[in-house]
Amino acid sequence: MTRPQAAIPRIVLIYGLLGVAPFWTLAAAARPAPDWTGVLSATVGVYAALILSFLGGARWGMAVQAPAR
Secondary structure, eight states: OOOOOOOOOHHHHHHHHHHHHHHHHHHHHHTTOGGGHHHHHHHHHHHHHHHHHHHHHHHHHHHHHSOOO
């Protein structure tokens, strides 16, 4: 028997979608302008690296503040 899933709070959903918006925008921009595909691919890669480094820093920040077990 499975538990019903809680609804995602609206503000969390909005922030999540806004975080993905640059990926969608850059991917959509690459379709009509194939000569910019390399530049846009590099831009998406840099943006993804920044997002991952931010999430890693947030994770380590939480781990440092947690009491030792």
